[in-house]
Amino acid sequence: MGKVITGATMSLDGFIAGPEETGFDLLFQWYGNGDVEIPSASPDVPPFRISAASAELVRHEWADIGALVVGRHLYELTNAWGGRHPLDVTTVVLTHRRPEDRPEDDENFVFVTDGIEAAVAQAKELAGDRNVVVNGGQMARQCLEAGLLDEVGVELVPVVLGGGKTLFGELAGTPVQFEGPVAVVQGTGVTHLRYRVRR
Template sequence: MSKVYTAASMSLDGFISGPGETGFEHLFAWYGNGDTAVQTANPEMTFHPSAVSAEHVRSLFEDTGALVVGRKLFDQTGGWGGTHPMDRPVVVVTHNVPEGWPREDAPFTFVTDGIESAVERAKAIAGDRAVGVNGGTIARQCLDAGLLDEIWIELVPVLLGGGTPFFEQLGNAPVVLEGPVSVVEGTGVTHLRYRVR
């Protein structure tokens, strides 16, 4: 059975972006503060984290079989030009299928009947590999619906003072997690993995 996880770079005060979509230079600094190259499917996007974080990122890429994202991110990135940087099939949760999609040359699926259906679809695609769901609204919906198995936090040593929380408006707070089941010390980031009970 495919495991469902969410992962995001988060500030010490719990934000995945700062006020007014700022702070990314801090949140994502660890992707570029080392000298170990990690290729993505986007030839213009190569990460250079520390060796420890590179291993972490590569292993996450390898273990992932499909992704679930919201329509907002899909629009913001222009559907990543048809190829997600992780080079994996993407299931987009949306109310309406965007014009020009789906495309034969891009492994993007559009699900209009809710998060459960989207995760089910992604699991079928992922086979025995994991399904990665986007932080923010999508992750929170999965958590509320009991669809989430693991939370991966890339904890970054910055206080952003506001912005978008990793998890907000939780339906079932408090949510007690198990772990961390792993702690990996990168440079400028601590990779923490928790299990949802």
């Protein structure tokens, strides 16, 4: 049985998106500042070029991902990654209403309208023994609140954005303590930190 994981690239002052959806160029510099190329399955997203240390970590992690869960906001913001997520897995989109421009669920996107539990359950079914990654702060928040989350990955980058969206947004039941970090890996311009949710 796989795990349910959330991951986010976060600024030094705690923001996963800057004010009014800015700052992504700075947050995601580490996707392009290295020598190791990792292919992208998205026609809109170029191959990743990351440092050897980052690659050593995320290659293993990404290979273990069986399905993704994202919110409608991220799906729209990325323009559905041009048709398929860079990580080359089926993406479950939690939404209030199915988009009209996509005829049916396919191998790229599955739409779920009845809540985070159903979205994660669907993704787990798709992932089999592999892990489910839940992306976007609001999805991560709902997942943690529902007790569905096993691990949190933070890619901490040396930029201060001064405002924006925080890791788990307006999380209920705070403070919440985690175990770890169970892993700390220093890449170029990014510190990869891994935590476990306490049970």
